Amino acid sequence: MSQLILPILAAGLLSFSFSSFNLWFFAWFGFIPLFIALEKKNLLQSFIIGYICGVFFWSLTLYWLIHVTLLGQVVLILYLAFYFALFACVLYLSRSFNRGLFLFFIACAWVLLEYLRSYLFTGFPWALTGFSQYKNLPVIQIADITGSWGVSFLVVLTNLVFYLALRRRLRKGPFLMYACILLLSLVYGFYKLSHKPGQSCDRDLLSISVIQGNIPQDLKWDKQAAGGILNKYIGLAESAAGDNPDLIIWPEASVPALWGQEGADTQFKQVFLLAARLKTALLVGTVSRFGQEYFNSALFIDDAGRPQEIYNKLHLVPFGEYIPFKETFPFLQTIAPIGDIEPGNEYTVFSHPAAFSVLICFEDLFPELSREFVKRGANFLVNITNDAWYKRGSAPYQHFAASVFRAVENRIYLVRAANTGISGFVDPFGRVSAIVRDAAGKDIFVEGYRSRKACIGEARRTIYNRYGDFFVLLCLIFEIGVIIPFFKKR
Numbered sequence: 001m002s003q004l005i006l007p008i009l010a011a012g013l014l015s016f017s018f019s020s021f022n023l024w025f026f027a028w029f030g031f032i033p034l035f036i037a038l039e040k041k042n043l044l045q046s047f048i049i050g051y052i053c054g055v056f057f058w059s060l061t062l063y064w065l066i067h068v069t070l071l072g073q074v075v076l077i078l079y080l081a082f083y084f085a086l087f088a089c090v091l092y093l094s095r096s097f098n099r100g101l102f103l104f105f106i107a108c109a110w111v112l113l114e115y116l117r118s119y120l121f122t123g124f125p126w127a128l129t130g131f132s133q134y135k136n137l138p139v140i141q142i143a144d145i146t147g148s149w150g151v152s153f154l155v156v157l158t159n160l161v162f163y164l165a166l167r168r169r170l171r172k173g174p175f176l177m178y179a180c181i182l183l184l185s186l187v188y189g190f191y192k193l194s195h196k197p198g199q200s201c202d203r204d205l206l207s208i209s210v211i212q213g214n215i216p217q218d219l220k221w222d223k224q225a226a227g228g229i230l231n232k233y234i235g236l237a238e239s240a241a242g243d244n245p246d247l248i249i250w251p252e253a254s255v256p257a258l259w260g261q262e263g264a265d266t267q268f269k270q271v272f273l274l275a276a277r278l279k280t281a282l283l284v285g286t287v288s289r290f291g292q293e294y295f296n297s298a299l300f301i302d303d304a305g306r307p308q309e310i311y312n313k314l315h316l317v318p319f320g321e322y323i324p325f326k327e328t329f330p331f332l333q334t335i336a337p338i339g340d341i342e343p344g345n346e347y348t349v350f351s352h353p354a355a356f357s358v359l360i361c362f363e364d365l366f367p368e369l370s371r372e373f374v375k376r377g378a379n380f381l382v383n384i385t386n387d388a389w390y391k392r393g394s395a396p397y398q399h400f401a402a403s404v405f406r407a408v409e410n411r412i413y414l415v416r417a418a419n420t421g422i423s424g425f426v427d428p429f430g431r432v433s434a435i436v437r438d439a440a441g442k443d444i445f446v447e448g449y450r451s452r453k454a455c456i457g458e459a460r461r462t463i464y465n466r467y468g469d470f471f472v473l474l475c476l477i478f479e480i481g482v483i484i485p486f487f488k489k490r
Contacts, residue, residue, distance in 0.1 A: 006037035007049050011056035017132040018061055020397045027132040031159035032166065034084075035091070043092050050088025054081030061127050061398070064390040080124065083113045097482070099164060100174040105482050107157040108475035111149050115472045118366075122318045125365045127398055129155050134401035137430050138189035143408045144462040146471040147367055153475070154185060193429055205453040206354055206380075209240035209248045210417040210424065212436040214447035217388040220419075226256035230267055234274055236449050241278045243451035246353040248278075251419040252285040252296070252361055252386040259288040259299060259310075268307075276305030281353060285360070285384045285417075288312070293342045298358040298384060300350050309351075312344025313360040315369060349377050354456050359383045359406070362399065364414075370406040371465050380412055380456050386419040387444075396422050396444050404430045409464045413454050420445045425452045 013030035016023045037049050058077040065073040090109045094102055110129070118125035130151030133139050142150045161178050164170035213233050219225040233255075237248050257267035275282045281303045288297040288310065295312040302308050349357050357373035364370070364383045373381065383403050387396045400422045407414040411428040421444035424435035438446040 003037070003049070004052060006033040007053035008056050010034035010037070011053050011060060014129075014132075015057050015060035018127050018394060018398050018401075020394045022135055024132050024134075024136050027129060027155050028158050029162055031156065032163050034088070035159070035163045038088055038091050041092065043089060046088040046092040047085045051081050051085035053088070054084030057081075057084065061394075064393040064395040067391045068389050076124070080117065083117050087113055097486070099169060099171045100177065101482055103157060103160050103164070103174050103178065105479065106160055107153050108478050110156045111153050111472060111475045112479065114152055115149065115469070123366065125402075126362075128152055131398070131401040131405065134404040134430065137193055138186050140405065140408055140430055141189035141192040142185050143405055144192075144411055144464050147409055147464050147469060148405045149469065149471050149475075150185075153471075154182065157181070195429065206247075206456045207243065207245045207451060207453045208415055208425075209237075209243055209245040209449055209451040210415060210436065211236045211240060211248065211250050211254075211449050212418060212421055212423040212447055213251060213254060214420050214445055215254075215388065217386075220253065220256065220386075220388070226267065229254075229256045230270060232447070234270065236447065237274060237278065237280075237282070240449040240451060241280055245280060245451055247281045247283060249382060249384065249415060249417040250282065250284040251417045251423070252384045253287055254384075254419070255284050255286045255299075257286070258294075259286045259297065261289045272301060272305040272307065274305075275301045275303060279303050283350075283358070283382065283384070285386075287341075294340070295344060296341050296360055297344075298360060298382075300352075302352060309348060311348035311350070311358050311360075312346070313341075313363065314344050314347070315363050315366055316341055316343050317362060347372050347376050349373065355379045356382055361385050362402075364399075364406050365402045367406065367409055367464075368468065370410055371468060374410045374412060374459050374461070374465055378412075379459050380454070381406060381410070381414045383414060383416045384418075385416070388420045392445055396420070404432070409462065410459065411462050411465075412459050413456055415452075424450060425454070427454070 010030055010033040013026045013033070017027035017030060034053050038046050041049060055077060058080045062073060062077060065076070087110060091106060094105050097105060114128050118128070128148050130148035133151050133155065139154065140151055157178060161170060161175065211233060213229070213236065215229055219229065233250055240248055255267060255271060259268065271282065271284060282301040284299050284301065286297050286299050288295045297313065298311045299307060300309045347357070349355055355377050357378035359369060359381060362385070370381060385399065387399055396418065400416070403414050403416055404426050407426040407428055408430045413428060414426040416426070417423050422435060425433045427433050434450050434452045435443050436446070436448045436450045437443050438448060
């Protein structure tokens with residue numbers, strides 16, 4: 001039983017850093033109980049302890065997934081736990097390294113495992129260690145150079161330094177290297193945060209309103225509730241129009257009808273008439289149908305009430321919008337039986353009222369999408385999503401963290417409209433400038449709107465936007481550079 005306490009403690013500390021209670025500082029020492037538990041263990045024991053830690057971590061972090069699929073939740077947790085087990089094996093195999101190599105080798109290994117998890121089998125870049133720091137603004141500024149991977153590296157490296165210091169095995173040289181890296185990161189972070197966006201704007205401020213409808217998931221596609229849903233969004237948009245916005249944004253799949261399907265004209269005509277009456281452009285989430293194919297889409301309607309451009313979601317949610325590998329493994333359809341949504345094939349950049357692109361649902365988790373949109377001319381990003389599936393809990397906050405990083409990585413404004421929250425505005429430095437809240441201060445499962453003016457000009461390409469995940473490549477090169485001589489010597 002004593003062998004279980006430490007990995008479970010580590011899992012708890014790390015998971016709580018992703019909770020809605022703003023406990024980000026737990027991540028800076030959360031790995032230490034796991035490191036202690038792995039002392040004097042053989043390879044198999046290390047694997048088992050790491051796997052136990054992973055199972056508990058993901059069970060605590062993804063507890064809300066049970067509201068969607070119990071079987072899918074279990075399968076996902078059992079799969080994701082392998083990354084903790086592999087990390088424990090790396091720790092075992094690197095015991096004989098000198099302390100300097102050990103520190104950086106382990107931190108790089110964790111980054112590589114997170115990267116692998118983010119892209120293998122369609123990818124699951126949820127709850128990356130760096131994401132736990134989304135409210136720790138000085139630390140996350142390095143993301144415009146390294147992406148979130150650099151923040152993950154820094155957090156794990158700190159854990160290792162604390163662990164070695166606790167065990168009185170920390171040498172002066174490695175500590176000074178770590179101290180320099182941390183100091184440079186913080187100096188860079190505070191320097192970036194000293195910039196106040198909008199203080200000297202040489203162009204007109206763009207005014208945007210986001211709508212949070214708070215539609216229960218079990219009503220979203222109820223035909224009898226369609227009229228009430230649409231009326232709620234229209235009422236909120238009319239209220240937001242009092243702030244004279246240039247653009248009003250509705251959440252993912254907010255229009256309770258299929259764009260392109262016969263019989264849906266009535267609902268969409270009401271939306272078009274609303275835009276014309278308010279003389280305000282609308283961006284609405286909808287499911288669209290073209291031929292026999294369905295898409296998760298964002299439809300732009302100009303201020304004259306005319307539908308213009310449409311963006312079809314590129315990266316779909318496995319077991320949420322489609323079943324991966326279902327031809328090879330038909331039983332997978334029993335995990336989460338759904339109808340298939342097709343992926344889009346265009347990186348759409350909307351041109352009015354300023355150049356912007358849309359990330360639908362969890363597309364904000366994949367940094368390459370945001371980078372590509374900015375490369376193609378987007379001057380700000382919009383994330384429309386619906387997290388009502390997961391009920392009340394940590395899921396909306398865990399998801400919102402990714403949006404903050406996409407803003408910092410590209411030094412670009414990100415505007416977010418979520419059905420049940422979190423809806424609001426993130427500036428290019430990760431500062432959350434406005435959130436939809438009710439009178440009691442609640443930001444999820446409340447309805448409302450929020451407007452904000454921002455100085456949005458042509459995006460300046462950051463190092464991360466230009467060169468992408470080069471930091472991950474450097475970690476890989478470092479690992480290879482350590483492993484090859486080590487095995488040659490042995």
